[in-house]
Amino acid sequence: xxxxxxxxxxxxxxxxxxxxxxxxxxxxxxxxxxxxxxxxxxxxxxxxxxxxxxxxxxxxxxxxxxxxxxxxxxxxxxxxxxxxxxxxxxxxxxxxxxxxxxxxxxxxxxxxxxxxxxxxxxxxxxxxxxxxxxxxxxxxxxxxxxxxxxxxxxxxxxxxxxxxxxxxxxxxxxxxxxxxxxxxxxxxxxxxxxxxxxxxxxxxxx
Numbered sequence: 614x615x616x617x618x619x620x621x622x623x624x625x626x627x628x629x630x631x632x633x634x635x636x637x638x639x640x641x642x643x644x645x646x647x648x649x650x651x652x653x654x655x656x657x658x659x660x661x662x663x664x665x666x667x668x669x670x671x672x673x674x675x676x677x678x679x680x681x682x683x684x685x686x687x688x689x690x691x692x693x694x695x696x697x698x699x700x701x702x703x704x705x706x707x708x709x710x711x712x713x714x715x716x717x718x719x720x721x722x723x724x725x726x727x728x729x730x731x732x733x734x735x736x737x738x739x740x741x742x743x744x745x746x747x748x749x750x751x752x753x754x755x756x757x758x759x760x761x762x763x764x765x766x767x768x769x770x771x772x773x774x775x776x777x778x779x780x781x782x783x784x785x786x787x788x789x790x791x792x793x794x795x796x797x798x799x800x801x802x803x804x805x806x807x808x809x810x811x812x813x814x815x816x817x818x819x
Contacts, residue, residue, distance in 0.1 A: 614680070615745040617761075619752035621676050624765040629672030632769055636665035647787055656717040663720030670727040671772060672765075677734035677746065684741045693733045698812055701726040779808055 640661050643649075649657050681690045704722040712718060738746045777784075783804060787797045 614683075614742065615749065615752045616754040617757060618676055618680065618745060619749050620754045620757045621679075621761050621765070622673070622748045623753055624758060624761045625672045625675055625768070628762075628765045628769045629669040632672065632773065633665045633669040636661065636668060653716075656715060659717035660720035663717075663724040667720075667724050667727045668772065668776075670724075670731050672769065674727075674731050674734060675765075675768060677731070677738040680738040680742055680746060681734060684738075686737070686741060689737050690734070693730060693737070695813070696733075697726050697730040698809070700729060779804065 640658060643661065644654060644657065678690060701722060704725060705719060708715070708718045708722060735746065783797050783800060786792050786800055787794065789796075
């Protein structure tokens with residue numbers, strides 16, 4: 614378990630870093646394509662940086678999640694996911710009510726939830742398996758790296774694809790002349806409801 618865990622953590626960390634850097638590189642392109650106003654650029658950059666960091670955490674999350682499921686603790690894994698979803702909603706409402714609406718705060722709430730989710734998965738993995746969940750250079754298994762790299766690369770592509778599938782309509786609408794922010798605002802609730810239902814029903818079906 615220690616060999617597979619350490620090898621997977623290495624591969625997913627590298628791939629997650631590549632994905633995060635890719636998102637950061639795309640920020641100037643995003644700002645130009647959507648003609649983001651100067652007064653909104655700092656907040657937009659903050660949101661995109663939070664999303665990039667969340668992508669990195671989402672890659673690292675695979676290992677402790679897999680360890681928990683390997684222990685047949687589906688109850689704990691699903692419980693963490695539900696708590697994380699409720700926490701994200703609560704943080705967004707609290708920040709918007711107490712501080713004010715802000716896309717940067719939205720990104721920060723998303724990142725904080727991902728960090729909380731990762732920490733809980735790692736903590737419970739350690740509870741059930743002990744020190745084997747920690748990364749160790751000595752435990753890296755070279756024979757496993759190739760197959761784990763294939764899986765990790767596929768997971769990275771699937772993760773990015775999922776984001777585009779869910780957010781794709783908003784990205785397209787926002788870039789079409791004549792539609793823009795107002796059309797995005799009208800369409801966003803449908804995306805939010807669909808994403809929420811997918812998350813909750815997905816956890817229940819597990």
